[in-house]
């Protein structure tokens with residue numbers, strides 16, 4: 067299946083998000099809260115940064131999807147993440163794990179491995195994060211939140227993590243990779259300057275949660291669509307931007323304004339395996 071066959075699905079997913087405005091609970095890092103919320107709002111979803119463990123029993127049953135990102139993890143936050151993930155999984159609600167900077171400490175790696183046990187629908191990381199989480203990295207290979215690997219170097223790690231966890235695994239980068247362990251799809255939308263804005267990876271993962279909410283039975287397709295839409299918004303944003311700060315603004319505006327003709331002509335998705 068090539069871009070033409072994927073593109074109508076991408077547009078259908080985006081219109082479903084706009085129509086249904088899914089409620090997405092986000093337990094994300096301090097750096098990303100603003101951009102994640104604005105990304106979700108501009109796509110038509112409804113974000114809620116509800117992170118206290120005390121609120122999980124009341125709030126999580128009402129959400130349509132959950133997004134968990136460990137970018138600024140501390141021991142106090144882990145119980146909220148686990149409680150929300152456990153409840154979401156129990157109630158059949160999709161949830162996304164972003165193992166941001168997973169290899170920066172043993173504490174964070176152990177926490178992420180425990181979260182993987184709670185059955186995320188999708189794990190979205192950059193190349194280095196997916197390699198580390200799958201157990202393929204040698205110790206000490208980390209630059210923190212930024213990747214020191216190309217996404218394509220993480221394909222085997224992503225497949226193996228997908229098979230061992232049951233999650234769809236998405237690797238962001240120059241080519242976004244999405245795999246369920248059998249199929250491997252490449253999303254070629256996006257622009258290099260998106261790496262120069264903090265929290266674009268987190269926002270992408272949050273957007274994946276919104277797309278899963280409207281198509282929970284097809285997590286691979288929903289993830290591919292979210293990645294393509296976010297990439298297209300970045301491409302359009304770059305045409306208007308002078309640098310990363312204005313790209314951040316134009317990316318959000320472009321995501322908000324995406325129309326059918328633009329989506330259908332810009333989607334670049336290929337099967338890689």
Ligand SMILES: Nc1ncnc2c1ncn2[C@@H]1O[C@H](COP(=O)(O)OP(=O)(O)O)[C@@H](O)[C@H]1O
Nearest residue numbers: 192213238239240256257258260261266267268
């Ligand atoms: N070299 C690149 N070319 C095109 N798009 C890119 C490139 N690098 C990253 N992106 C895009 O930037 C967004 C954030 O990805 P990434 O930088 O990998 O995340 P993270 O911030 O988690 O490391 C994604 O939409 C991805 O497709």
Ligand SMILES: Cc1ncsc1CCOP(=O)(O)O
Nearest residue numbers: 095097137211265266267268
């Ligand atoms: C800089 C930083 N430090 C801890 S979390 C974070 C944000 C990372 O965001 P992203 O993974 O989207 O680049």
Ligand SMILES: [Mg+2]
Nearest residue numbers: 166192267268
């Ligand atoms: Mg990231």
